[in-house]
Amino acid sequence: MSEAVSIKGTRHGLLILLDKERDFEDIKQNLYKKMDSARGFFKGAEFAFYQEPEENEQKQALEQICMEYGLIHQPDIRTKIISNPSTTSSPETSSVPQQNSIAASEEKSNQTDTLLVKRSLRSGQKVHYPGHVVVLGDIHPGAEVVAYGNVLVMGSCRGVVHAGADGNKYARVVAHRLSPSQLRIGSSIACAPADSLEGAPYPEIAYLSPDSQIIVETYNSRRPAGRSTN
Amino acid sequence: MGEVIVVTSGKGGVGKTTTTANLGTGLAAASKKVCLVDADIGLRNLDVVLGLENRIVYDIVDVTTGVCRLRQALIKDKRFEGLHLLPAAQTKDKTAVNPEQMKELCEELRKEFDYVIIDCPAGIEQGFRNAIAGADRAIVVTTPEVSAVRDADRIIGLLEAADLREPKLIINRYRPKMVNRGDMMSIDDMNEILAIDLLGVVPEDEQVVVTTNKGETVVRDDKSLSGQAYRNITRRIMGENVPLMNLEEPSGLFSALRKMIGLK
Numbered sequence: 001m002s003e004a005v006s007i008k009g010t011r012h013g014l015l016i017l018l019d020k021e022r023d024f025e026d027i028k029q030n031l032y033k034k035m036d037s038a039r040g041f042f043k044g045a046e047f048a049f050y051q052e053p054e055e056n057e058q059k060q061a062l063e064q065i066c067m068e069y070g071l072i073h074q075p076d077i078r079t080k081i082i083s084n085p086s087t088t089s090s091p092e093t094s095s096v097p098q099q100n101s102i103a104a105s106e107e108k109s110n111q112t113d114t115l116l117v118k119r120s121l122r123s124g125q126k127v128h129y130p131g132h133v134v135v136l137g138d139i140h141p142g143a144e145v146v147a148y149g150n151v152l153v154m155g156s157c158r159g160v161v162h163a164g165a166d167g168n169k170y171a172r173v174v175a176h177r178l179s180p181s182q183l184r185i186g187s188s189i190a191c192a193p194a195d196s197l198e199g200a201p202y203p204e205i206a207y208l209s210p211d212s213q214i215i216v217e218t219y220n221s222r223r224p225a226g227r228s229t230n
Numbered sequence: 231m232g233e234v235i236v237v238t239s240g241k242g243g244v245g246k247t248t249t250t251a252n253l254g255t256g257l258a259a260a261s262k263k264v265c266l267v268d269a270d271i272g273l274r275n276l277d278v279v280l281g282l283e284n285r286i287v288y289d290i291v292d293v294t295t296g297v298c299r300l301r302q303a304l305i306k307d308k309r310f311e312g313l314h315l316l317p318a319a320q321t322k323d324k325t326a327v328n329p330e331q332m333k334e335l336c337e338e339l340r341k342e343f344d345y346v347i348i349d350c351p352a353g354i355e356q357g358f359r360n361a362i363a364g365a366d367r368a369i370v371v372t373t374p375e376v377s378a379v380r381d382a383d384r385i386i387g388l389l390e391a392a393d394l395r396e397p398k399l400i401i402n403r404y405r406p407k408m409v410n411r412g413d414m415m416s417i418d419d420m421n422e423i424l425a426i427d428l429l430g431v432v433p434e435d436e437q438v439v440v441t442t443n444k445g446e447t448v449v450r451d452d453k454s455l456s457g458q459a460y461r462n463i464t465r466r467i468m469g470e471n472v473p474l475m476n477l478e479e480p481s482g483l484f485s486a487l488r489k490m491i492g493l494k
Contacts, residue, residue, distance in 0.1 A: 120425060122387030123380050140383050140423065 004030040013046035015075040016066070020051065024058050030064060035069040043070035048077040114150070121145065121159065130166070141181055150174070160184075169208050170224065174219055178204035183214060190214040232340040234262070234484070235347050236365035241479030242352030244373045245402040245432070248442060250349040250461075251279045253369075255447040256464030265304065265314045267335075269361035270351040271326055274318035280317055281445020282307065283394035287407040291319040294331040302336055312345070322383070324356045329363035336364025345467075354388060362389065368397040369429060374404055374415040379423055386426060398429035400463060405434045430454050430463035431474065 008015045018027055035042065047066055047175075052075075053059045063073050097185040113131035120135075123142030127133060132149035143159035145151055148166040156177035162184040164171025169186040179199025183190045185208050203219035209225040217226060233354075237250045247270075254266040268276035273289065277283045293316070298318075307313035319326060339346045350361035361369065368389050372382040380400070387399050401420060408414035416475035417431060435456035441448045443461045449460040 122390075123383040125387050138425065142380055142383060 005034055007034060008043075010077070013048065013074055014042060014071070015050050015077065016047055016062075017050045018053065018062075024053070028061065028065065031065050035065065040070065042066075045071055046074035046077055047071045048073070048075050050078065114149075115147075117225070120155065123159075139175075139180070147171070155180075163206075169212070171207075173206040174203065176203050177201070178206065178216065183216075185214055186212070188212050188214050189215075232343045233345055233367070234336045234340055234361050234365045235345065235367050235369060236350050236394075237347060237369045237371060237380070238350035238358065238361065238385055239352065240354065240385040241369040241378045242371075244371050244378050246371050247276050247279050247349050248438060249369070249371050249432075250276060250347050251403065251442075252460040252466055253449045253467065254280075254313055254345075254347050254450040255310060256343050256346075256449040256460055257467065258307070258310035259450065260464060260468065261312065262468070263312045263314075264345045264347065265309075265316060265339050265343040267274060267316045267339070267346060268318035269327075269332070269346045269348050269357065271318045271357065272320065272323045273351065274320050274351050277305070277315060277317045279445070280307065280315060280447075283445075284318075286317045289317045289319040290335070291326045292324050294327050294335065302333070324351065324360065327360050328356075329359050332360045332363040334364075354384065358385075358388070359392075362392055362394060365394060367458065369400055370397050370424075370426070371400045371402055372420065372424070373402050374409070374420065376415070379415065379420055383424055386424060397426055399424060399426050399457045400429050401431045403434045404431050418436055428474065429466055430459055432459040432463075 004019045004027045006017045008017065010072075016031075022030075028227035049059075049062070053062065067073065070109035113129075115127065115129040115131060117127055117133065117135045117137065120137035120140060121143035122140045123125060126144040126146070127135075128146045130148045132152070133145055133147040134152045134154070135145065136154050138155035139145060139153055139157045139159040139161065141158045144161075145159065146162040146165045148164065148168060148171075150171050151161050151163045151173045153161075153173075155175070157173070157180050159180060160182045161173050161180050163173045164186040165184070167186055170202050171185055172183065173183060177199055178191065181192050183192075183206055185206065188208055190206075200218070204216055205219045205224075205226050206214055207217045209215050217224065231404065234360075237246050237253070239246050254264050257264045266276060267290065268274050269290070272277070277286055282305050282322055285305050288298040290303070290463060292298045293300050293303045302318060303316055305315045305317065307315065327335070336346060336348075344443065348365060351357035353490050361468060370382050370385055370389070372378045386397055398418075404417070409416045417428070433455050435454055437451055437454040439457050440446045447468055448454055448457045449458075451457040459475065460476065465472045
């Protein structure tokens with residue numbers, strides 16, 4: 001059974017979801033409990049209700065509770081979040097900094113949907129998707145992934161990968177082992193060197209430099225979007 | 231009810247027919263009832279490899295078009311009790327049979343035989359689709375060459391798409407000496423790329439050519455290493471747990487192979 005109150009952290013602030021099926025008293029108690037167990041963690045955070053209680057009295061009561069714990073009511077968050085599908089579908093991931101770079105460029109195309117490929121792609125198999133692509137497996141030589149957004153490979157990537165295929169210069173390719181036969185980001189293309197041995201034995205990230213060169217570097221979780229500023 | 235196994239590779243010339251003939255002979259030698267089906271219509275050669283060419287009267291197309299009954303087309307090998315061949319047609323092409331007919335044929339054959347082994351033609355077109363239509367499991371043959379491995383990878387993808395899950399791999403014409411020199415892909419390299427279970431590794435061996443040209447199979451040759459490899463694969467197909475020669479004692483195998491190649 002779901003809880004009467006659940007709190008989601010998003011890029012814009014805290015989103016508080018209320019289970020309308022529940023008794024108001026239930027919701028109120030649950031909210032108290034949540035705030036108590038957070039031990040002041042939410043203090044200073046902006047918050048909004050996903051769906052505000054219809055009765056003004058109830059709404060004020062809940063807002064009051066939140067404010068007691070140092071939260072700041074900011075109803076604008078809700079409209080921001082709801083207009084941005086990525087945050088409503090998975091609010092937890094939106095705080096991942098890598099998304100910020102996309103957010104900056106995504107107004108022009110809605111590329112926030114993600115395709116999860118739960119197998120390896122073998123030679124001759126192709127995935128084309130107008131969003132991000134995550135592959136739980138390997139991309140074998142001769143296989144191809146074309147995505148409008150980012151490509152993340154939780155295995156070795158030896159085929160052809162094209163991120164930002166609709167011209168997105170801010171797309172990235174991250175792979176557990178990145179040694180593609182050809183790598184494309186936006187409209188830039190890089191080929192593996194002819195005498196290429198195996199790639200680096202650690203995860204790598206590829207992105208475009210401001211002058212549209214494809215840069216490949218060690219993936220560093222403290223700098224998840226690579227060294228560039230874009 | 232018997233089991234239908236397709237032997238395929240994508241690329242030509244890697245040893246599908248040789249493998250089919252050897253596995254069939256090996257299984258028959260282990261007292262199984264085996265039927266080998268040559269699905270390479272228009273380019274038949276399994277009969278030649280088995281030395282049964284002269285006895286062909288009817289072929290697979292005659293069966294599917296109702297010219298003859300299935301029993302009439304089956305050629306019984308006189309050397310091995312239980313080994314039968316359904317030859318391909320030589321004057322037709324791959325479109326003479328469709329996947330539905332192959333499925334029916336396999337259903338018919340599996341009632342009578344313990345193992346039905348289908349020799350698939352090279353390529354990924356209709357001949358391939360015919361060959362895999364009635365199969366329960368698949369064996370992919372490859373050689374340690376990038377082109378053969380690439381094609382094998384493509385074939386594995388197509389097999390999985392056709393719901394033939396977990397195909398098994400046979401690496402053919404393996405030359406440990408070249409692998410040690412770094413001039414040939416190793417078993418590990420291929421395992422890493424193809425990522426399917428290994429059924430066996432058959433070393434390069436002149437004896438394969440010698441026996442094939444005589445219409446015999448190397449699996450009956452007790453002295454050759456390739457024969458031993460095929461016997462091991464046969465036992466694995468029957469469900470026995472035979473350790474891979476190389477995985478069990480890598481140094482032993484390598485030195486044995488080196489010795490063998492050194493003698494040549």
